Amino acid sequence: xxxxxxIAYLVSLAIMAGIYAVFCLGLNIxxxxxxxxxxxxxxxxxxxxYTSALVTSPMPKGVYAQYVHQLFGLNMPFVAGMGAxxxxxxxxxxxxxxxxxxLGEDYLAIATLGIAEAIRLVFNxxxxxxNGPRGLMGLPQPLQNLVSPHNxxxxxxxxxxxxxxxxxxxIEKGIRSPWGRVLRAIREDEVSAAMSGKDIFHFKMQxxxxxxxxxxxxxxxxxxxxKAISPDVFTPLYGTFxxxxxxxxxxxxxxxxxxxxxxxxxxxxxxxQFATDFxxxxxxxxxxxxxxxxxxxxxxxxxxxRPQGLLGEEKKVSKWVED
Amino acid sequence: MLxxxxxxxxxxxxxxxGAVGLTLVYGIIRFANFAHGDLMTGGAYIALFLxxxxxxxxxxxxxxxxxxxxxxxxAIAFPIAMFLVGIVAIIFDRILYKKLREKKSSAxxxxxxxxxxxxxxxxxxxxxxxxxxxxxxxGVLRPALDLPLGVKxxxxxxxxxxxxxxxxxxxxxxxxxxxMGKAMRxxxxxxxxxxxxxxxxxxxxxxxxxxxxxxxxxxxILYGIDVQLHPYMGxxxxxxxxxxxxxxxxxxxxxxxxGGLIIGVAQQMSTAFLMPTYKPAVAFVIMILILLIRPxxxxxxxx
Numbered sequence: 113x114x115x116x117x118x119i120a121y122l123v124s125l126a127i128m129a130g131i132y133a134v135f136c137l138g139l140n141i142x143x144x145x146x147x148x149x150x151x152x153x154x155x156x157x158x159x160x161x162y163t164s165a166l167v168t169s170p171m172p173k174g175v176y177a178q179y180v181h182q183l184f185g186l187n188m189p190f191v192a193g194m195g196a197x198x199x200x201x202x203x204x205x206x207x208x209x210x211x212x213x214x215l216g217e218d219y220l221a222i223a224t225l226g227i228a229e230a231i232r233l234v235f236n237x238x239x240x241x242x243n244g245p246r247g248l249m250g251l252p253q254p255l256q257n258l259v260s261p262h263n264x265x266x267x268x269x270x271x272x273x274x275x276x277x278x279x280x281x282x283i284e285k286g287i288r289s290p291w292g293r294v295l296r297a298i299r300e301d302e303v304s305a306a307m308s309g310k311d312i313f314h315f316k317m318q319x320x321x322x323x324x325x326x327x328x329x330x331x332x333x334x335x336x337x338x339k340a341i342s343p344d345v346f347t348p349l350y351g352t353f354x355x356x357x358x359x360x361x362x363x364x365x366x367x368x369x370x371x372x373x374x375x376x377x378x379x380x381x382x383x384x385q386f387a388t389d390f391x392x393x394x395x396x397x398x399x400x401x402x403x404x405x406x407x408x409x410x411x412x413x414x415x416x417x418r419p420q421g422l423l424g425e426e427k428k429v430s431k432w433v434e435d
Numbered sequence: 436m437l438x439x440x441x442x443x444x445x446x447x448x449x450x451x452x453g454a455v456g457l458t459l460v461y462g463i464i465r466f467a468n469f470a471h472g473d474l475m476t477g478g479a480y481i482a483l484f485l486x487x488x489x490x491x492x493x494x495x496x497x498x499x500x501x502x503x504x505x506x507x508x509x510a511i512a513f514p515i516a517m518f519l520v521g522i523v524a525i526i527f528d529r530i531l532y533k534k535l536r537e538k539k540s541s542a543x544x545x546x547x548x549x550x551x552x553x554x555x556x557x558x559x560x561x562x563x564x565x566x567x568x569x570x571x572x573x574g575v576l577r578p579a580l581d582l583p584l585g586v587k588x589x590x591x592x593x594x595x596x597x598x599x600x601x602x603x604x605x606x607x608x609x610x611x612x613x614x615m616g617k618a619m620r621x622x623x624x625x626x627x628x629x630x631x632x633x634x635x636x637x638x639x640x641x642x643x644x645x646x647x648x649x650x651x652x653x654x655x656i657l658y659g660i661d662v663q664l665h666p667y668m669g670x671x672x673x674x675x676x677x678x679x680x681x682x683x684x685x686x687x688x689x690x691x692x693x694g695g696l697i698i699g700v701a702q703q704m705s706t707a708f709l710m711p712t713y714k715p716a717v718a719f720v721i722m723i724l725i726l727l728i729r730p731x732x733x734x735x736x737x738x
Contacts, residue, residue, distance in 0.1 A: 223726070
């Protein structure tokens with residue numbers, strides 16, 4: 113491969129890992145800082161991606177309208193799409209959080225798992241919302257007239273990194289505030305946090321909504337990068353499990369770890385693709401399953417032998433506390 | 436409608452086999468086992484291996500028990516697959532959950548570990564058998580019997596009902612009368628009290644996994660006989676079995692049975708006015724309603 117091709121390949125890898133890093137930041141708010149076990153990330157992924165797609169794309173016209181059905185097409189700018197994605201995910205998070213966040217921690221897990229499956233079923237079976245299983249294609253990309261299509265990925269990498277940086281700073285500010293310290297107190301010991309007069313339910317709800325909104329933004333970033341989305345993308349495997357492994361690998365409770373984990377695991381995932389090229393031909397067609405098996409084993413190894421991940425949690429989050 | 440109700444009872448019985456195991460694990464080992472659905476898949480595929488490969492290789496004759504769609508090989512494979520999945524569940528406990536218990540990891544970490552175990556099992560099945568739907572006996576005709584009131588039912592479905600009843604009664608007798616069963620119920624009611632009465636909890640945990648795994652395998656095989664085998668079949672059962680478990684109060688075996696039947700009937704009846712693909716969503720909606728109205732389930736006291 114010549115050098116230009118290699119760089120282009122690395123850029124596409126960095127974009128996808130960057131999008132996953134934004135998911136990890138969202139999950140880190142929920143799991144890393146508050147201890148909320150959300151295993152329906154794929155649902156927020158789908159809602160974010162579809163909302164932004166519908167808000168930014170124009171309504172199909174002419175012959176095209178016979179083949180593509182969508183609920184609406186507002187033809188609005190990318191930033192509006194991202195904002196709408198975040199708001200929709202926030203609403204879904206409220207609806208899921210309301211019945212479950214007062215109950216034990218597993219209830220949220222089961223409910224998020226259920227909503228993710230339900231969302232995928234709805235997009236698959238209701239073609240009038242977003243074209244059913246065929247999905248939406250040719251989604252607009254932000255600032256696409258600025259550079260030639262050949263070099264567009266460089267620009268998109270910058271967009272992803274800027275969004276990631278803004279979210280990173282916002283979470284760091286939040287976590288280093290009294291609000292963030294309440295979240296960590298709830299994670300460590302709900303009863304004593306409640307005894308200090310903190311309304312556990314509301315703080316959990318805020319954390320769950322905030323994290324889900326970040327996931328919505330990540331879903332929007334994904335939709336405008338691949339330009340094509342369909343319900344099969346948002347499976348528990350690609351949409352939830354990989355993101356969990358990334359956060360656990362990088363270090364939950366550490367935003368830098370969340371980003372690092374996304375890049376490391378995505379690197380391993382892509383790298384393993386080359387490794388499976390050496391497999392015998394009979395196993396080639398099942399290579400993706402072998403790679404996922406290894407990712408699953410990796411999660412178990414992390415949970416057993418290095419639950420803090422690569423970086424571990426930053427214990428000190430106030431500049432007023434001495435080391 | 437009556438026909439859908441009866442199909443719902445059949446499906447509910449299969450869900451109940453999953454839910455009874457899940458609720459035992461939940462009540463005794465105290466975490467949400469997200470691998471339980473994939474134990475069902477594992478049972479179905481182990482039985483497939485036994486029926487189509489191993490028993491054929493051993494030279495067991497391929498006799499069919501008419502009018503059922505399966506025969507001698509399945510009759511031998513069924514209990515063996517149940518036993519093997521019980522062993523698989525115990526092995527997962529030894530290499531994963533036992534170590535996490537010793538490290539005093541929280542229940543959520545164990546649940547996450549079980550999610551990993553679910554994916555590992557499913558990937559192994561996908562690597563060996565691929566992603567297509569399979570049948571125990573491809574191409575066999577499965578005519579339905581005509582019952583009064585215009586109900587059509589296949590002999591296989593009647594067998595499923597009988598098998599579910601038999602297994603549930605077996606577990607009931609075991610829990611009520613055997614020493615181990617009594618110890619399991621005591622542990623489920625109050626772990627600390629069980630410990631001070633000198634109950635060996637590690638032994639209880641092994642038995643719980645064994646029984647839970649075996650029941651899950653039975654559910655998976657029965658679904659395979661009724662419909663088909665698919666690597667995602669157990670994962671699609673996960674929401675219904677959790678819904679049944681919560682509906683019937685976590686830790687309550689009879690509740691899980693009732694919950695399973697309610698969820699199964701609701702799922703089948705919903706196909707009268709919804710697309711059948713929405714079945715998992717129906718279970719999910721019932722679960723959310725229960726969480727809103729009565730989070731402790733129908734058999735739970737108000738706290």
